[in-house]
Amino acid sequence: MITRRDFISRASAAFAAGMVAPALIKDSDILAKAIGAGRKSKSVSVNDKINVGLIGCRSMGWGDLACFMTHPDVDCVALCDIDRNVLESRAGDMEKMRGSRPALYGDYRKLLDRKDIDAVVIGTPDHWHCLQMTDACAAGKDVYVEKPVANSIAECDAMVAAARRYGRVVQAGQQQRSGAIWHKMKKYIDSGKLGRISRVNVWANFNYAAILNPVPDTPVPEGVDFEMWLGPAPERTFNPKRFHGSWRMFWDYGGGLVTDWGVHLLDMALWGMNVKGMPKRVFATGGNFTYPDNYAETFDTLSVIYEFEDFLIQWSNVSIESGPYGKCYGLEFKGTNGTLVANREGWEVIPEQQRIEAETCQPDNLDRENHVSNFLDCMRRRDADTACTIENGSFCAKYAHIGNVSARVGEPLTYDDARKTFHDRRADRLITPEYRKPWKFPKF
Numbered sequence: 001m002i003t004r005r006d007f008i009s010r011a012s013a014a015f016a017a018g019m020v021a022p023a024l025i026k027d028s029d030i031l032a033k034a035i036g037a038g039r040k041s042k043s044v045s046v047n048d049k050i051n052v053g054l055i056g057c058r059s060m061g062w063g064d065l066a067c068f069m070t071h072p073d074v075d076c077v078a079l080c081d082i083d084r085n086v087l088e089s090r091a092g093d094m095e096k097m098r099g100s101r102p103a104l105y106g107d108y109r110k111l112l113d114r115k116d117i118d119a120v121v122i123g124t125p126d127h128w129h130c131l132q133m134t135d136a137c138a139a140g141k142d143v144y145v146e147k148p149v150a151n152s153i154a155e156c157d158a159m160v161a162a163a164r165r166y167g168r169v170v171q172a173g174q175q176q177r178s179g180a181i182w183h184k185m186k187k188y189i190d191s192g193k194l195g196r197i198s199r200v201n202v203w204a205n206f207n208y209a210a211i212l213n214p215v216p217d218t219p220v221p222e223g224v225d226f227e228m229w230l231g232p233a234p235e236r237t238f239n240p241k242r243f244h245g246s247w248r249m250f251w252d253y254g255g256g257l258v259t260d261w262g263v264h265l266l267d268m269a270l271w272g273m274n275v276k277g278m279p280k281r282v283f284a285t286g287g288n289f290t291y292p293d294n295y296a297e298t299f300d301t302l303s304v305i306y307e308f309e310d311f312l313i314q315w316s317n318v319s320i321e322s323g324p325y326g327k328c329y330g331l332e333f334k335g336t337n338g339t340l341v342a343n344r345e346g347w348e349v350i351p352e353q354q355r356i357e358a359e360t361c362q363p364d365n366l367d368r369e370n371h372v373s374n375f376l377d378c379m380r381r382r383d384a385d386t387a388c389t390i391e392n393g394s395f396c397a398k399y400a401h402i403g404n405v406s407a408r409v410g411e412p413l414t415y416d417d418a419r420k421t422f423h424d425r426r427a428d429r430l431i432t433p434e435y436r437k438p439w440k441f442p443k444f
């Protein structure tokens with residue numbers, strides 16, 4: 001996979017060496033076209049104030065926006081949510097924070113029509129990310145889109161295509177990419193001190209994967225535009241357990257723990273191991289084994305093995321909140337000289353038979369703030385090479401999705417990313433979601 005980061009570093013290496021190979025001219029041409037070539041709205045420059053709009057205001061979207069608001073040169077001019085209760089409450093919060101109420105919308109397309117908005121933050125459920133992000137790109141906005149960037153493999157590809165076609169700066173909300181401890185971890189792994197790494201174990205054990213005590217469908221709550229919440233997902237009646245917050249455990253809207261936490265942690269595993277393409281094979285199995293009466297469709301118990309030439313990456317989740325090294329989530333790189341164990345609370349190296357020194361690293365807990373600052377800096381510089389590009393967000397989301405696909409069809413699979421097929425009819429049906437009319441799957 002060639003990312004725009006690769007384009008930039010290859011093009012600058014050639015430039016520094018005083019030679020520009022024809023292939024690189026082509027790559028950098030694409031880059032030059034990609035950056036600052038938005039069609040409908042102007043792109044910000046160094047001294048401009050940046051106007052942002054938030055789509056999906058309840059939890060993470062609001063948390064992201066709060067980081068944007070720590071920058072005095074950023075204004076929030078519009079909020080959009082399909083739940084009037086959330087919208088009014090966030091408008092009040094914004095008024096307290098900044099002294100004025102932003103414009104309020106129930107339909108994100110109206111927000112995107114505004115010419116004065118430079119960037120949007122997308123904090124909606126996963127099944128909405130692709131349409132909202134690609135529409136935002138087409139409207140000439142830069143985009144901070146929450147993770148997992150999409151709820152399917154084909155949507156990941158569409159989002160990369162949209163960012164390139166419309167020349168937008170995009171940050172995927174995998175904030176660990178802006179965390180100092182993770183960069184130090186990567187440097188440590190790259191030093192080779194761990195020796196030969198044969199396995200990376202990744203786990204996230206959270207009980208919110210279990211949706212217990214189901215309730216019957218109910219009338220749609222006052223103030224909620226449920227039709228607009230469902231959007232491209234299949235028609236159904238309202239159920240409070242498939243709505244705010246818990247939607248991530250139902251296939252039409254999310255992918256369970258492996259897409260929720262997996263994209264953060266698998267990203268670190270793939271980055272640490274310098275993985276650039278799809279694995280040779282993926283083997284996965286799972287079910288609702290911890291709680292057989294779990295109302296969730298996604299699995300409260302799941303194991304995924306990603307097979308590479310000379311190492312394995314293994315994902316696992318269970319809904320019991322404990323795990324290896326006393327951590328309910330994290331990852332460990334197992335090398336011949338030692339094991340590096342990491343999560344957001346820090347990392348440590350545990351030597352194997354004193355072959356290397358023990359080491360520890362503590363976090364500064366500024367990942368999200370740094371991630372937002374990086375996005376704003378990239379917007380001003382018209383630099384598509386954000387800390388977590390849409391290419392990278394898509395790459396990790398695909399890893400999470402192929403694990404789910406393998407578990408859902410119950411087969412080991414090989415995903416051919418060039419031909420967009422698993423060479424398995426049942427698995428291939430899970431690559432592209434069928435959008436409910438009138439929504440159309442975006443094509444570029």
Ligand SMILES: NC(=O)c1ccc[n+]([C@@H]2O[C@H](COP(=O)([O-])OP(=O)(O)OC[C@H]3O[C@@H](n4cnc5c(N)ncnc54)[C@H](O)[C@@H]3O)[C@@H](O)[C@H]2O)c1
Binds near residue numbers: 055081086106126147
């Ligand atoms: N980066 C992180 O660490 C992190 C942490 C938590 C959540 N997230 C991600 O943030 C996203 C949102 O998760 P959440 O926990 O905040 O969900 P949530 O259900 O709490 O909030 C989603 C909001 O989007 C609104 N919404 C739904 N459809 C909409 C539409 N068509 N237009 C406008 N608003 C709409 C809902 O009404 C709700 O207010 C998810 O993709 C999730 O994976 C990221």
